[in-house]
Structures are given as structure tokens and as C-alpha cells.
Amino acid sequence: MKKPNERQQVDAELQQIVELRHAEPHRVLGIHPDGDGVVVRTYRPDAVAIHVLPEFGGRIPMTKRVDGVFEARVNGKTDAFNYQVEVEYPGQKTFTLRDPYSFLPTLGDQDLYYAGEGRHEQLWKRMGAHPVHHNGIHGVAFAVWAPTASSVSVVGDFNSWDGRLHLMRRMGSSGIWELFVPEVGEGTRYKFEIRTGHGGHRILKADPFAFRTEVPPATASVVHNLDQYQWSDGQWMQARAHKDVHREPWAVYELHLASWRRVMEDGDRSLTYREMATALTDYVKRMGFTHVELMPVAEHPFGGSWGYQVGNYYAPTARFGHPDDFRFLVNHLHENGIGVILDWVPGHFPRDAHALGQFDGTALYEHADPRQGSQPDWGTYVFNFGRNEVRNFLIANALFWLEEYHIDGLRVDAVASMLYLDYSRKAGEWIPNRWGGRENEEAISFMRELNDRVRAKYPGAVMIAEESTAWPKVSQPTQEGGLGFHFKWNMGWMHDTLMYFSKDPIYRQHHHNQLTFGLLYAFSEHFMLPLSHDEVVHGKGSLYGKMPGDDWQKRANLRSLLAWMWAHPGKKLLFMGGEFGQPHEWNNDKSLDWHLLDHPGHAGIQSMVADINRLYRSHPALYDADNEPLGFQWIQPDSAAVNVLAFVRRSRQPGGHVVCIANLSPMPQENYRVGFPRHGSYVELLNTDAGEYGGSGMGNKGRIHTEPQGWDGQDASAVLTLPPLSVLWFTPG
Numbered sequence: 145m146k147k148p149n150e151r152q153q154v155d156a157e158l159q160q161i162v163e164l165r166h167a168e169p170h171r172v173l174g175i176h177p178d179g180d181g182v183v184v185r186t187y188r189p190d191a192v193a194i195h196v197l198p199e200f201g202g203r204i205p206m207t208k209r210v211d212g213v214f215e216a217r218v219n220g221k222t223d224a225f226n227y228q229v230e231v232e233y234p235g236q237k238t239f240t241l242r243d244p245y246s247f248l249p250t251l252g253d254q255d256l257y258y259a260g261e262g263r264h265e266q267l268w269k270r271m272g273a274h275p276v277h278h279n280g281i282h283g284v285a286f287a288v289w290a291p292t293a294s295s296v297s298v299v300g301d302f303n304s305w306d307g308r309l310h311l312m313r314r315m316g317s318s319g320i321w322e323l324f325v326p327e328v329g330e331g332t333r334y335k336f337e338i339r340t341g342h343g344g345h346r347i348l349k350a351d352p353f354a355f356r357t358e359v360p361p362a363t364a365s366v367v368h369n370l371d372q373y374q375w376s377d378g379q380w381m382q383a384r385a386h387k388d389v390h391r392e393p394w395a396v397y398e399l400h401l402a403s404w405r406r407v408m409e410d411g412d413r414s415l416t417y418r419e420m421a422t423a424l425t426d427y428v429k430r431m432g433f434t435h436v437e438l439m440p441v442a443e444h445p446f447g448g449s450w451g452y453q454v455g456n457y458y459a460p461t462a463r464f465g466h467p468d469d470f471r472f473l474v475n476h477l478h479e480n481g482i483g484v485i486l487d488w489v490p491g492h493f494p495r496d497a498h499a500l501g502q503f504d505g506t507a508l509y510e511h512a513d514p515r516q517g518s519q520p521d522w523g524t525y526v527f528n529f530g531r532n533e534v535r536n537f538l539i540a541n542a543l544f545w546l547e548e549y550h551i552d553g554l555r556v557d558a559v560a561s562m563l564y565l566d567y568s569r570k571a572g573e574w575i576p577n578r579w580g581g582r583e584n585e586e587a588i589s590f591m592r593e594l595n596d597r598v599r600a601k602y603p604g605a606v607m608i609a610e611e612s613t614a615w616p617k618v619s620q621p622t623q624e625g626g627l628g629f630h631f632k633w634n635m636g637w638m639h640d641t642l643m644y645f646s647k648d649p650i651y652r653q654h655h656h657n658q659l660t661f662g663l664l665y666a667f668s669e670h671f672m673l674p675l676s677h678d679e680v681v682h683g684k685g686s687l688y689g690k691m692p693g694d695d696w697q698k699r700a701n702l703r704s705l706l707a708w709m710w711a712h713p714g715k716k717l718l719f720m721g722g723e724f725g726q727p728h729e730w731n732n733d734k735s736l737d738w739h740l741l742d743h744p745g746h747a748g749i750q751s752m753v754a755d756i757n758r759l760y761r762s763h764p765a766l767y768d769a770d771n772e773p774l775g776f777q778w779i780q781p782d783s784a785a786v787n788v789l790a791f792v793r794r795s796r797q798p799g800g801h802v803v804c805i806a807n808l809s810p811m812p813q814e815n816y817r818v819g820f821p822r823h824g825s826y827v828e829l830l831n832t833d834a835g836e837y838g839g840s841g842m843g844n845k846g847r848i849h850t851e852p853q854g855w856d857g858q859d860a861s862a863v864l865t866l867p868p869l870s871v872l873w874f875t876p877g
Contacts, residue, residue: 158210161187164295164307164339167314173213174245175227181219184227186243187212189308191231197240199226212308226279242326244310247278249322250285256318259289262532265597267540268458268548271320272353275329275369283326284367286312286334288351289533290504291319292341298323299348300334300364307337307346319533333364335498340505347505350456350498352537357443359462363455363498366462370548373468377478377550384483384552384604389630390670391796393767394715395757396485397433397723398676399424400450401441401464404720406735417460417469421476428482431723431750432757435483437555439677441470442489445496450677450732451487452557453494453524457541460549474550483552485608486545490538490590491558492524501525509534515575519561521568529562530586539594546602553606554598556629560613562587588627595628606630608672619670634671634714637662642679645705648692649787649810649869656784663713663776670771671714675722680730688725697810699725699745700839700869703752703832704808707871710756711793711804713770724750748838752830759829763875765795765802772796779803779819779856786811788866790818790856802829803874807866812842816866819856820874825849826862827877833867842867848874 160166161173173185184196184204189212196204196216206214206229227246232238251270258264259271274285286298296314297307302325312321321336336349350357354365402414405423415423428436440451443459451461460470474484493509495501500509510525511517519526528534545551561567566574566582577585595607599621609618609629620626640658647655680686691701702725710716721736724746728737740746760766769775779790787809794801801821807813820826828846833839848862855861866872 155210158185158187158213161213161311162189162211164297164311165344166311167295169311170245170313174243174247175224177222178217180222181217182221182224183215183217184243184246185209185213185215186229186245187308187311188214188229188231189306190233192234193232195230197228197230203230226281242281242283244283244323244325247281247324247326249313249315250274250276250278250324251287251315251320251322256315256320259320259536260318260532262536264536265540265543265601266547267536268353268355268544272351272355272458273334273365273367275367276324278324278326281326282329283324284328284332285322285324286336287320287322288312288336288353289318289320289508290336290338291508292506293321293338293504294341294344295339296321297337298325298334299337300328301332302328302334305335328367330367330369332367333358334367335364338504342505345505347502348498349503352457352500352503352509354443354456354459356467357456357459357462360443360445360447363445363496365456365459368459368467373471375471375475375550377475380478380481381550385602387604389604389606390771391768393434393761394672395433395710395760396435396437396672396715396717397428397431397720398437398439398717399720400439400677400730400732402447403730403732403735405738408735412735414464417465417473420464421473424473425476425480425482428477429480431754432761433482434757434761435485435552436477437485437717438487440487440489440557445494445499448732449494452489453492453522454489455494455496455499457537458544471549478550484550485553485555485606486551487557488542488545488554489557490527490542490594491562492519492522492526494524509537513575515569515573516565519568520573521561526561528586529584529590535590535593538590539597542594542598543601546598546605551605553608553630555608555610555633556591557610559591559609559611559618560615562591563611563613563615591627591629592622596622599628609633610674611635617669630670631672631715632669633674633676633717634662634666634669635674636665637671637712637714638674638676638679641705641709642675642690645701645808646690646692649808652787652808653784656782656787656789659708659789660778660781663778663781666713666776667771667773672717673709673712673714674717675709675719676717677719677730680719680721683729685729686726687722688727689729693810695745696838697869699749700833701808703749703837703839704806704869704871706749706753707756707830707832707873708804708806710760711766711791711802711871711873713776713793715767715770716760718753723753745838748836752832752834752837756830759873763795763800763802763829764797765793765800765875768796769794779805779858786813788813788816792821792858799876801875804871805864805866805874806871808869810868812868813864813866815863817855817861817863819854819858820850820860820862821858822876823850823852823860824876826874828872829875830873831867831870832872833870839870840867842870843872
């Protein structure tokens with residue numbers, strides 16, 4: 145039997161449990177040696193009677209020791225044993241259940257060590273909620289990081305959201321809290337009830353590592369078993385690992401899942417993941433795109449953020465179905481030869497009360513000082529990249545999407561906002577680095593570590609930076625002083641090109657350099673050319689709407705823009721709707737205007753995009769030397785007076801080349817001489833003015849023959865007809 149002072153100590157600890165102030169409830173609850181036997185204690189507030197049901201049989205009554213705490217001695221037993229408790233509540237309501245405090249921890253010292261060091265690359269496999277068999281009993285292992293909390297409970301459907309019933313234990317100095325809850329499983333809703341270290345204020349938080357959530361605006365986390373889905377994309381994944389991403393064709397179709405196509409006859413709802421699998425795959429395959437890029441899929445509380453204010457980094461949004469339904473979508477795309485890129489947002493996160501902000505009552509994931517921890521543009525928090533656990537959370541999250549969802553790449557949002565301490569801040573609103581500069585050294589280190597880990601673990605997967613400044617070597621390996629991304633969005637090209645094409649042709653001769661300037665730096669990075677969602681929102685109008693002239697001219701200009709883009713060095717990205725000339729600015733609450741395809745002009749744009757994708761993929765000259773000067777040569781860069789430009793794209797393969805000639809004037813050019821690399825016959829691969837695309841049908845009858853007359857620095861030349869507002873592609877044949 146315990147001595148009086150030992151009993152007083154236990155009573156004091158039990159009182160702490162009753163008051164929800166105990167950080168290690170297993171120390172006094174559960175089964176413990178006691179003299180020549182053991183004592184079993186359980187905390188069940190509101191119970192009127194409890195019996196212990198040992199695995200070896202019997203029914204042992206428990207006595208109330210402290211308010212809500214019951215205990216029973218079992219003599220002659222010195223080792224722990226499995227047991228259940230039979231709990232009677234008022235009204236003779238009786239439940240039989242297993243005591244969570246009879247189980248050892250589900251986290252080991254190695255997990256805690258690597259988590260504290262920030263080097264646990266599969267952190268998601270230990271944190272959060274995991275259906276497991278523990279000591280022969282099925283249940284869920286819960287773990288959450290809340291280092292300054294005074295106590296933490298897991299609450300949910302299994303305990304009527306009562307924070308008194310499942311107090312978690314703090315795992316030493318790690319700041320991680322753990323509890324195995326027996327006989328809980330898939331589909332159970334839960335949150336963490338955190339009592340802060342400053343006055344014990346109670347806050348309810350969703351699980352940062354939740355793999356599934358309720359459908360917003362509900363905010364509970366949902367238990368999900370990651371290991372149930374059976375993939376069938378092995379052939380795709382194996383082939384991907386052996387590709388040189390810089391020498392492959394990339395024609396990326398960017399889309400917003402909620403508004404790509406909606407079901408008008410069913411309340412104008414969005415497609416589900418499984419409906420999207422068939423509809424999107426069929427469409428993208430028919431259009432010839434190599435990849436889709438999905439605007440952020442991770443769960444987000446506000447749909448109007450388009451997913452860029454993430455509440456749950458490890459859960460695909462429940463708006464369109466179950467997590468395994470999203471896997472089905474990815475799997476189906478892969479089976480049809482289409483890659484999947486996700487927008488990923490590690491730069492900032494929202495202030496919603498249930499999410500990461502002030503998670504344990506303190507600035508945990510974010511900086512405490514608003515000069516570092518607040519993003520003025522978006523009213524959000526900024527991650528503290530200098531904290532080991534935060535870096536680990538984000539790097540593990542990137543690896544999670546590549547591992548668990550077979551994602552082929554991440555487009556990292558708003559990289560500039562991470563690189564610069566003074567991003568969107570006025571003087572006095574930011575803190576310089578240790579050298580007095582504006583570079584965020586912690587964020588730079590984070591990005592380099594992130595990209596190195598992705599390159600090492602997932603060959604063939606890509607990291608893409610949306611970076612809008614002149615930061616050097618964004619897409620160069622870290623060993624060479626770079627940030628380590630595979631590609632960088634070419635925002636300068638996008639801006640200059642759209643500025644040029646938006647001009648009335650009468651003024652274009654004065655803006656000729658906007659199409660030529662980009663070639664001065666085209667090979668300084670591994671570029672992707674983006675015509676993304678950012679260019680068709682907030683009053684900017686659609687791509688179609690930016691084009692000058694009447695509807696015929698708008699369509700002709702848009703066709704020329706797209707053909708110019710596909711011939712230009714750099715991988716390609718086009719936002720949904722651009723491929724058929726949607727006239728209206730994108731609205732995230734409405735479907736694309738698919739009915740426009742009944743109009744031959746819009747159907748013609750769509751048909752042309754399908755053709756340029758087919759031609760692009762079948763001619764290596766258009767992609768395999770994107771990042772090398774050998775892949776590009778000007779033929780006519782200076783014909784500003786007539787708005788004509790011409791260049792040749794060359795393949796790394798001997799002799800392979802494509803000549804691109806653009807007449808961006810509304811006037812046709814008859815008998816126009818252009819230099820060609822060789823004497824002989826050339827096939828007219830593409831004419832954006834073709835009748836089947838909605839053009840005038842003017843052209844060169846599909847083939848030309850060059851003369852052995854040098855011109856434009858080339859060995860041969862030809863006299864051509866250049867249709868108005870058109871782009872032509874030629875290849876030897």
C-alpha cells in the first residue's frame with residue numbers, strides 16, 4: 145500500500161486531471177503497481193458506477209477516489225494486463241469500453257528526436273491521427289505539437305466533444321502530445337482542445353496533419369487511413385523517374401477544380417473528383433496537354449481564396465469528395481499519360497481560429513513579431529522558416545503530396561514574398577537580416593533544403609517557382625549557388641508579351657522590343673511561360689478580352705499569341721478558358737462558357753490549340769533545347785515597320801528545326817522574302833489563319849520550296865504569303 149505522503153501526491157495529481165491541468169495523465173491513470181498487486185484508475189466524470197473487466201475474467205467494482213476518478217485494486221497481479229471498464233451513467237445507461245490510459249505511447253524516442261531536429265522526412269506518418277492496432281487493439285493514435293500548452297485533449301464524435309475524457313500526455317521536452325484512443329476508426333470527426341499556458345484559456349484546433357476534413361464551412365478533422373488506396377499507375381511512375389525534365393515537352397493546362405465545369409442541372413454544383421477524372425482526362429487528352437496544374441487542392445476555409453489560404457496542408461479539400469477520390473483522379477490521369485502538378489502555398493496561411501495561427505496560444509508556426517509574421521497583402525500569417533519544427537512541417541508536406549498522392553510536381557506560390565523581408569512592406573515595417581539586408585536567409589535555406597530533398601527522393605518530380613523578381617539562379621541546383629527549383633515562371637516574358645499583343649497593331653512597331661527583349665535572358669533560367677489565372681482576374685479581363693479589334697481580330701490575335709508562345713523557348717502553361725477564347729474574365733463561382741464552342745470562331749481556337757500541342761510534342765526542336773542558346777536563332781528580329789518577326793528553333797538532334805514566322809499586322813504580306821536554314825522543301829506545319837481555325841484561309845498551300853539564295857544570314861530563302869495577324873510554322877519535309 146502507498147504511504148500517506150505518496151497517497152497525497154497521487155490525490156494532488158488526480159485533482160490536476162479533474163481540473164484539466166495535468167500534462168502526463170498516464171502517470172496516475174491506467175494500471176500501476178501497488179504493493180503486492182496493481183491499482184487501476186480511470187477518469188469518467190458524470191459516471192455513477194464503474195467496474196473493471198480484466199482479460200482473465202471477473203468484474204471488479206471501482207470506488208470513487210476524486211471527483212470523476214475511480215480506482216480498483218487487483219491483488220496478486222504484478223504485471224500489466226488488458227482490461228475494459230464498464231461505465232454506468234445516470235438513467236442506467238451502461239457502456240463497455242477500453243481505457244486509453246492502459247496503453248504505452250505510440251511514438252518512440254527516435255521519432256521525437258528527428259521531429260525536434262526538423263529532419264523527420266515522413267513526419268506525417270507519426271503525427272496527426274492514425275488508425276492502428278496497438279497492443280492487439282484497434283484504435284487511433286493521435287499526436288499533435290503544442291509545446292506551450294498546459295494540457296491538451298483530443299475531442300470528437302467518440303467522446304461527445306468532451307475535453308475531460310481524453311487528456312493527452314506530453315512526450316518529454318518535444319512539445320508533442322500523444323494518446324491512443326481504442327476502438328475509434330475511419331471517418332471519426334475530431335479536433336484538439338488546447339488549454340494555453342497563459343491562464344488555461346481553451347481553444348479548439350483542427351489537426352495540422354489531418355488527412356481528411358469535413359466539407360467547409362465545417363472545420364473538424366476526420367480520421368482517414370492513408371494505406372487503403374490501391375494505385376495502378378506504376379508504369380507512369382517508373383517512366384517518370386527516368387526522364388530529363390528539361391528535355392521533355394511541357395504543355396500545362398492550369399485549372400480551378402470548382403469552376404472548370406459545373407453541373408447546371410444539379411444546382412450548378414462543381415464536379416466531384418471522380419466525375420472530374422473522366423471528364424478532365426478525356427478533355428486534356430483530346431487537347432494534347434502533357435500535364436494539368438491544379439490550383440491549390442489542400443483544404444481551405446474560404447473558397448474565394450481559390451485555395452491560396454490553406455487551413456489543412458495534409459488534406460485534399462472535401463468539397464469534391466473523399467481523399468481516395470482525389471487519388472482516383474490522379475491515378476486516372478496518370479493511366480492516360482497526363483502528369484499532375486499542384487499549386488503549393490508555403491509562404492503564408494490564414495488567421496481562421498481553427499487553423500494554424502496562434503496554435504497553442506502562442507506564435508507557433510508564425511513569427512511573433514508582425515514585422516516578420518504578418519503578410520500585409522493578404523492579411524495572413526507568415527511561416528517562421530527558422531524554426532526546426534516549422535521547416536519540418538512544410539518540407540514533410542511537400543514530400544507527402546509526392547509520396548501519398550503521386551503528384552508529379554509542385555508549383556510554389558509567391559516565392560518572392562518568402563525571399564524578401566521587405567516584401568510589400570514600407571520602411572520601418574520589416575526587420576533586416578543579420579547583415580542589414582532584405583534577403584530572408586531562413587526562407588532561402590528552407591527552399592534549398594526543400595528542393596534538395598525532392599530531387600533526391602523523387603526523380604522526375606519537379607519544383608516550379610512562381611518568382612517575379614530578378615533573383616539569380618532560381619532554377620539552378622543548390623550546389624551551383626541556386627535555389628534548386630527545376631523551373632521558374634517567366635513573368636517578364638508574360639508581361640511584355642501581353643503588353644505587345646494588347647496594343648492596336650498600328651502602334652506595335654513602337655513596341656517591337658517587347659517580343660525580342662526576352663531572348664536576351666531566355667537561357668538564364670529554366671523557364672516556364674505562364675498565361676495563368678492571375679492574368680484573367682481582378683479586372684484584367686480574359687486573354688480574348690485583352691486582344692484589340694473586333695471579334696474576328698480578337699480571335700486572330702489570340703491564335704497568334706498562343707502559336708507565338710508555343711514556338712518560343714520555355715515550357716508552356718495556359719489557364720483554362722484560354723484554349724477556346726473565353727470572352728469574360730474568369731469567375732471562380734461560375735463554369736467556363738462551354739456553350740461558346742457552338743460558335744465556329746471559338747471552336748476554331750480550341751481546334752488550333754489541340755493541333756499546336758500535337759505538333760509541339762512531335763517536334764523536339766520546339767522543346768528539347770529550351771534552356772540552351774543552340775535551340776534558338778533569330779532570322780528577322782528587326783522588321784518592326786511591318787510587325788514581322790521570324791526565328792528558327794533547333795533540336796539537339798542533328799538537322800531538326802522549325803521556322804516560326806509571325807505577321808502581327810492586320811495587313812497581309814504578299815511576296816515576302818524570309819531566310820531559311822537550308823535549301824529544299826518545307827512543310828507548313830501550322831497556319832493560324834487557316835479556315836478551319838476561323839481564319840481567312842490565306843497561306844502557302846501547305847508547302848514551300850526555298851531557293852539557294854542567302855537571306856537574313858541564312859543559307860536559303862523563300863518568298864511567302866504572310867496572312868494578317870498570323871503565325872506560321874515550317875519544318876523540312
